[in-house]
Amino acid sequence: MRIITRSGSSVPASDHADWQSILAASFRDAGSLLEYLQLSPELIAGDAIKAAVKQFPVLVPPGYAALMKPGDPRDPLLLQVLPRADENQQVEAYVPDPLAEKHSNARQGIIHKYQGRALMLATGGCAINCRYCFRRHFDYSANRLGRRDWQQALEYIATDSSISELILSGGDPLMLQDDALSELISLAEAIPHLTRLRIHSRLPVVIPERITDALIRRLEMSRLNTVVVLHINHPDELTPAHKEPLNLLRNSGTWLLNQAVLLKDVNDDLMILSDLSERLFAFGITPYYLHLPDPVTGTHHFDSGDDTALRLHHQLRSTLPGYLVPQLVREIAGEPYKIPYISLTSGQ
Template identity: 35%
Template sequence: MGRVGERSEPGWGEPDKTPSLTGTSPARQLNRPAELAAAGLVPPERLAALDAVAARYAVAVTPAMADLIDAADPDDPIARQFIPDPAELDRLPEERDDPIGDNPHQPVAGIVHRYPDRVLLKLVHVCAVYCRFCFRREMVGPGAKMLSDAELAEALAYVRARPEIWEVVITGGDPLVLSPRRIAAVVASLAAIEHVKVIRWHTRLPVVDPARITPALVGALKAQGKAVYVVLHANHAREMTAAARAACARLVDAGIPMLGQSVLLRGVNDDPAALSDLMRALVEARVKPYYLHQGDLAPGTSHLRTTIAEGQALMRAIRGRLSGLCQPTYVLDIPGGHGKVPVGPGYLCEAADEEGYEVTDYQGGRHRYPPAG
């Protein structure tokens, strides 16, 4: 695989004067197992096995995440997210290259149109870090292309021609690895489309490289007359460092609301204490928990997936014990492109005598509720 900084495609007009098209400095990342070993994050005797993983799936760990990893802990929750594991080469029959079914809903390059009133706009396929559970792991990584000028123009024309599109969700890859100039250009183009009212950016950057959330980047995200949201991906409370909270504050203080999305991961946040700590850490940073995703059927990720039943039990465990501000919606992206649905536990059922309902409270107590209520 090539390095991010080795790409030479200009794209979107004149190139930025940065080490790479995205503005990401590849020298700051740990991209190879040998670099992870040199940093003391993996033992040298594991290099051959990890090289085999790195030949198949992209590897990148930022200094901010490397500093959080406790190499002495074989079950470190940060390492489980970013350090390659030989188990990634074990692919189950039910796992898919396109686990949530983006491809059938891609009318033009860069656009996924699954729901009537919103589209995904995938600007880039590179990230500051590569999560070991990524559902797009077959299409992201160093050397992956960004949208060309022509492709971006076609994607924007698609949005412009469909007045039912109310929201554009910008994703990738991680779109905030783009330079402020490029971000501002996309925002200006979307802001000029009258029927687009909401622009939503999905990113890990405030956590994994918080220094990149500069005043210039924050300013580039703002759009006159449009609601702009940033959705932060974080999976463990330790990711919400002082620097990460400061990065979130730069966004929120500028008037950009933040939501949080997390993936339920075995050995990372799959117990009530860890999940509670994460949700509280997000709310303390003024990031409203939005989604808790069931792990997708991405290739080589079974060692990180929980069962849905385990996820439902966790959601029951935090219900009533955490503020409503801390409650995400537990969701499953149905394989095959059929959309996202809540799969949390139920609390209401028809009474056995069919006279009204039976409601279960957060402590497991059951209560009757009248049919006309």
């Protein structure tokens, strides 16, 4: 199989269009990604970039790369995945664990931050490595859960009847194969006080083939109300090829929400954010959160600043119907919920 790019050239994926074969054909070094995009290798020259890649490797699925504009070093999808020398700068207030998740690590693989919800790190792997990732320094080795550990990890939730929602996160929980995911859902369904299952994933966006028939069927038959929170930052990430798989997911009875991160030079622009909300809605996805980026070491260059965020959010509210305006939020360690950022004045 070859994936056709927007320029008409093609990129190899595999002979089988299953999601794992596509994932296996991902770009794993920035040089070949730049060559594919007809861009100069000078963009990644230097020891600082080598150090950044060593710390957080490059991973870009071929279909996602195919959506980037060849010859454009400022392409908003490329900027999300291309390592930069800035990642090595030490900037005050940027730390490896800004959300202090290690203090909410109730037990191996379980994070319990908020009332009524607990998060399980179902896997440490992702289908794409986003340079702004808030868990890029997370100690997955200390939180690795094998399939045999799930039951024990879920004991924590089973013994706390105040928890009604299980959040599967990671990494990306849809990196689990369908049979494994099905087993995990069954374990969750066996906990009587759980009523909701939420899955946070970027996989349906970067490899829409991940939305398999088996996944749809399993979600459809679950006794839990299911929610999939997609992580889509730019309207170019949603194409006609996503329409059918996302429709199938939605028709399984699954709520589709989106949380985007406000990223400098990627989406910190009124037209882009407005287009993103419109396109999400056209694909049956509710724009839910627009996150201010977390102050994670190595990601400061993605921060547009609070003033820009407030101004853009005010403009969005002035432009779109309320149901298309995501909540602008910041997560602050120790707070009982994500903190809404609201501009009350038109001057913001």
